[in-house]
Amino acid sequence: MKAIVDPDRCQGHARCWEIAPEVFDLDEGGHGVVLTAEVPAEFEERARRAALNCPERAITVH
Template sequence: MKAFVDKDTCIGCGLCPSICPDIFDMDDDGKAKASDKEIPDALIDDAKDAEDQCPVNAISVK
């Protein structure tokens, strides 16, 4: 599984890196970015939690 952030939708609230900092970070443009690596099994629940809690549905984990 990998995580993706739609930069056009992201509002830069910073919630995803607070939930799953090993996968999400804030980019220089002030919007979230996702690691391009496969999500380790131990972090899938956290990544999906970040996806569920994103206020603008900018995250997809698949």
């Protein structure tokens, strides 16, 4: 699975990082970034939950 954060949509709510810190981090401006190109299987559910909880819908997972 891959996770992608759209930097143009992310507003820095940090919900992704709170839900899945193994997958997401925050940049210098507090916006979400993906830590790894491929989400490890054990963190896929957290990555999906983070995408669903993003108020800006800036995260896609596939």
